[in-house]
Amino acid sequence: MRNVHLLGIPMDLGAGRRGVDMGASALRLARLARTLETLGHTIHDHGNVEVAPAEATRSPDPLPYVDAIAKACERTAALTRDFPNDAFPLFLGGDHAISIGSIAGVHQHGRTGVLWVDAHADLNTPATSPSGNVHGMPVAVLLGHGDPRLTRVGGEEPKLRPEDVVYLGLRAVDPDERTMIRDLGIKAFTMTDIDQRGIADVATEAIEHLAGTDRLHVSFDADVLDPDLAPGVGTPVPGGLRYREAHLLMEMLSDTQRVTSLDLVEVNPILDLRNRSAEILVEMAASLLGKKIL
Ligand SMILES: [Mn+2]
Numbered sequence: 001m002r003n004v005h006l007l008g009i010p011m012d013l014g015a016g017r018r019g020v021d022m023g024a025s026a027l028r029l030a031r032l033a034r035t036l037e038t039l040g041h042t043i044h045d046h047g048n049v050e051v052a053p054a055e056a057t058r059s060p061d062p063l064p065y066v067d068a069i070a071k072a073c074e075r076t077a078a079l080t081r082d083f084p085n086d087a088f089p090l091f092l093g094g095d096h097a098i099s100i101g102s103i104a105g106v107h108q109h110g111r112t113g114v115l116w117v118d119a120h121a122d123l124n125t126p127a128t129s130p131s132g133n134v135h136g137m138p139v140a141v142l143l144g145h146g147d148p149r150l151t152r153v154g155g156e157e158p159k160l161r162p163e164d165v166v167y168l169g170l171r172a173v174d175p176d177e178r179t180m181i182r183d184l185g186i187k188a189f190t191m192t193d194i195d196q197r198g199i200a201d202v203a204t205e206a207i208e209h210l211a212g213t214d215r216l217h218v219s220f221d222a223d224v225l226d227p228d229l230a231p232g233v234g235t236p237v238p239g240g241l242r243y244r245e246a247h248l249l250m251e252m253l254s255d256t257q258r259v260t261s262l263d264l265v266e267v268n269p270i271l272d273l274r275n276r277s278a279e280i281l282v283e284m285a286a287s288l289l290g291k292k293i294l
Pocket residue numbers: 096118120122135221266
């Protein structure tokens with residue numbers, strides 16, 4: 001049983017569409033804490049990190065919200081650094097830029113491998129990004145590439161090594177990101193791999209690839225799920241993970257007993273249907289934290 005430390009980061013400054021700042025509330029309303037307590041875990045809810053509202057922080061910078069994003073991520077990293085070493089931090093986004101802070105924080109507790117479960121690679125830099133939205137950049141930032149105001153969150157050093165990152169569920173990758181995945185040698189499993197090999201086989205190889213790190217962080221973007229299943233996401237892409245594929249991945253990760261922290265990001269209640277997407281993400285967290293069918 002784990003000491004689960006919840007931290008909300010109600011931020012939509014990295015996204016192109018507004019509303020994912022309400023994702024943390026939606027996940028709490030979907031009975032996240034109660035569900036995990038029922039499994040026997042102890043919940044420590046640290047509330048939400050302060051995030052400046054978009055209207056108050058927009059600047060003429062090419063990345064108009066970069067200072068506010070950096071500040072919220074810095075706060076996230078600092079709080080996480082102070083969690084006990086055996087804590088299981090669970091971060092409630094917010095858009096995916098929050099992972100710049102969450103992973104900078106958990107990395108202070110040991111070398112961290114990351115399973116990036118996402119339709120997108122989030123590997124753009126300001127030079128390559130078609131949109132300029134920071135939620136498309138967190139993996140690049142954590143590897144040490146991009147705007148220095150972001151790469152230095154939680155310390156100057158890169159927080160991740162390319163060999164410690166695995167993508168799962170990719171299906172919308174920009175040309176420059178494709179080049180960067182190849183150049184850096186990042187392990188990546190696309191939806192095509194999952195279609196051809198099955199999720200069990202892919203999950204097994206992903207987990208094996210990340211066997212060498214002290215910690216294992218799962219960064220779960222709601223848009224990895226098929227939009228028919230989870231419509232309440234900022235950037236829906238057809239052809240995503242089905243219900244049982246996603247659960248089996250979580251169950252297999254749980255069985256390894258190696259996962260030490262989790263992000264749940266990109267739930268957009270404005271686009272959702274009766275909080276369905278948040279409820280599915282709570283189910284995912286439960287499966288990752290030990291919920292079994294039998
Ligand atoms: Mn993402």
